[in-house]
Amino acid sequence: MPETTTDPRFVVVANRLPVNRVTDADGGTSWQTAPGGLVTALEPLMREKGGAWIGWIGAPDEVVKPFRHDGYQIVPVELSEAEVEDYYEGFSNGTLWPLYHDAVAFPEYHREWWDAYKQVNKRFAEAAAASAGHGATVWVQDYQLQLVPAMLRELRPDLKIGFFLHIPFPPIELFEQIPWRRQIIEGLLGADLVGFQTPAGAQNFLRLVRKRTDNRVERYRVFVKDSHVCAARAYPISIDVQGFHDLAQSPEVKAESEALLEELGHPKNILLGVDRLDYTKGLRQRIRAVGELFASGQLDPDETVFLQVATPSREDVEQYRVLRDDIDLLVGRINSQVGGVGRPAISYRHAGFPRATMAAMYRIASVMLVTPLRDGMNLVAKEYIACHPGRAGALVLSEFAGAARELKRAYIVNPYDLDGLKETIIEALTDPYAERSKRWRAMQRQVWNHTIDDWANNFLRDLEGEPEPEPEPEPAEPEA
Ligand code: ADP
Numbered sequence: 108m109p110e111t112t113t114d115p116r117f118v119v120v121a122n123r124l125p126v127n128r129v130t131d132a133d134g135g136t137s138w139q140t141a142p143g144g145l146v147t148a149l150e151p152l153m154r155e156k157g158g159a160w161i162g163w164i165g166a167p168d169e170v171v172k173p174f175r176h177d178g179y180q181i182v183p184v185e186l187s188e189a190e191v192e193d194y195y196e197g198f199s200n201g202t203l204w205p206l207y208h209d210a211v212a213f214p215e216y217h218r219e220w221w222d223a224y225k226q227v228n229k230r231f232a233e234a235a236a237a238s239a240g241h242g243a244t245v246w247v248q249d250y251q252l253q254l255v256p257a258m259l260r261e262l263r264p265d266l267k268i269g270f271f272l273h274i275p276f277p278p279i280e281l282f283e284q285i286p287w288r289r290q291i292i293e294g295l296l297g298a299d300l301v302g303f304q305t306p307a308g309a310q311n312f313l314r315l316v317r318k319r320t321d322n323r324v325e326r327y328r329v330f331v332k333d334s335h336v337c338a339a340r341a342y343p344i345s346i347d348v349q350g351f352h353d354l355a356q357s358p359e360v361k362a363e364s365e366a367l368l369e370e371l372g373h374p375k376n377i378l379l380g381v382d383r384l385d386y387t388k389g390l391r392q393r394i395r396a397v398g399e400l401f402a403s404g405q406l407d408p409d410e411t412v413f414l415q416v417a418t419p420s421r422e423d424v425e426q427y428r429v430l431r432d433d434i435d436l437l438v439g440r441i442n443s444q445v446g447g448v449g450r451p452a453i454s455y456r457h458a459g460f461p462r463a464t465m466a467a468m469y470r471i472a473s474v475m476l477v478t479p480l481r482d483g484m485n486l487v488a489k490e491y492i493a494c495h496p497g498r499a500g501a502l503v504l505s506e507f508a509g510a511a512r513e514l515k516r517a518y519i520v521n522p523y524d525l526d527g528l529k530e531t532i533i534e535a536l537t538d539p540y541a542e543r544s545k546r547w548r549a550m551q552r553q554v555w556n557h558t559i560d561d562w563a564n565n566f567l568r569d570l571e572g573e574p575e576p577e578p579e580p581e582p583a584e585p586e587a
């Protein structure tokens with residue numbers, strides 16, 4: 108196990124690497140930084156401290172040697188085709204993802220998925236153990252790697268180990284379904300600090316530890332028997348606010364938003380939805396609600412367009428394929444029934460777009476619809492606030508997104524309540540300027556004062572140093 112002082116002092120372990128492979132003009136391949144807040148926030152720290160990022164390149168059966176990229180080390184972890192099926196599509200996205208999102212889709216339990224999950228987590232833990240310098244900080248990310256903290260502590264007790272869960276941590280009544288629940292709790296407890304998006308997530312975890320282990324728990328600290336103290340607290344993630352703002356102000360993005368307006372026929376109102384095509388995002392309910400508003404004449408397709416973009420995602424998982432077909436059908440049906448002059452009422456684009464195009468869309472959206480059935484945070488809501496110019500954008504936001512805790516002045520909705528959703532969309536569109544701008548200013552203040560850098564710095568300060576004094580207790584806020 109290499110432990111020289113020149114080895115990385117800061118190691119990130121995530122299912123995906125922060126780079127994409129691109130084919131150059133001459134047919135060769137190179138690596139490009141993948142756009143994303145996490146990468147933007149952590150790259151400077153990686154360069155400063157000497158860092159390594161351990162992750163999967165996103166394709167099966169490929170062996171890529173570790174390489175340097177932008178001043179830090181990239182350490183690819185290989186997954187076989189069977190592991191992609193059982194660990195990634197299976198246990199991560201067929202068991203944990205639906206279960207942790209309130210079981211909005213049916214979570215499946217298969218022993219071979221669990222075996223693959225253990226095996227792959229072990230591989231990531233071994234790669235981290237082999238890369239990290241003595242006493243380094245290792246920060247493990249998300250639900251795909253919940254066993255890594257304990258596995259890594261076993262291999263390298265000298266390390267500071269942090270874990271952050273980007274998705275909700277479910278109420279214990281749901282978590283307890285997992286046949287291997289004890290191993291997952293113990294996996295997470297291997298960390299010195301476990302971060303959650305909301306205080307409710309941290310409370311769910313601590314309740315579970317109290318009920319299912321015999322470790323002593325005092326407020327947010329777990330005294331793991333004969334070992335260490337594991338703290339569990341909320342660190343709501345954010346975005347690179349300045350970066351998004353500057354991008355949206357750039358002449359290129361302004362020109363792109365003009366072109367988009369032209370393409371949409373300069374409608375008076377644009378409703379916008381931007382999501383990964385995922386069943387947690389409430390797309391069926393959202394599209395039905397807007398469709399009914401068009402059908403009843405409350406929205407006039409001559410003056411309003413609903414632009415919905417959906418990035419293809421996890422297409423080899425059955426539930427995602429079903430969703431894709433359902434949405435195609437739903438949009439097709441609505442567009443055949445209602446339509447504006449020369450254009451459909453719903454402009455649906457099933458594709459990923461460059462960040463600049465996203466910023467152009469945020470610029471022109473009169474009302475942004477973020478209505479997930481459950482979401483850890485939802486960064487799209489924050490990106491809209493950073494990008495939309497003027498003082499009176501309007502955000503319709505699900506009460507079940509982590510972001511609703513922070514963006515209290517959004518138009519908050521229960522996405523399951525179709526009538527409520529319809530009323531709120533109309534309210535957001537028609538409220539007087541003064542009301543919209545009051546709400547907008549409050550949301551802008553919140554977003555500008557809590558950036559992705561604050562998130563990373565707060566987490567790492569608590570992991571590496573003494574935790575801040577406990578803030579005033581929050582009122583209990585159960586997640587279900
Ligand atoms: P999740 O992490 O579940 O996908 P978030 O809203 O937190 O949900 O983050 C989604 C990220 O993906 C945002 O940064 C958003 O800009 C980006 N994104 C979503 N849809 C698209 C798209 N069609 N093209 C490009 N990026 C997208």
Ligand code: G6P
Pocket residue numbers: 122123249250273274420421
């Ligand atoms: C969510 C998860 C991430 C994941 C991302 C994209 O944001 O929290 O861990 O990387 O979705 O999903 P994918 O399965 O394509 O990595």
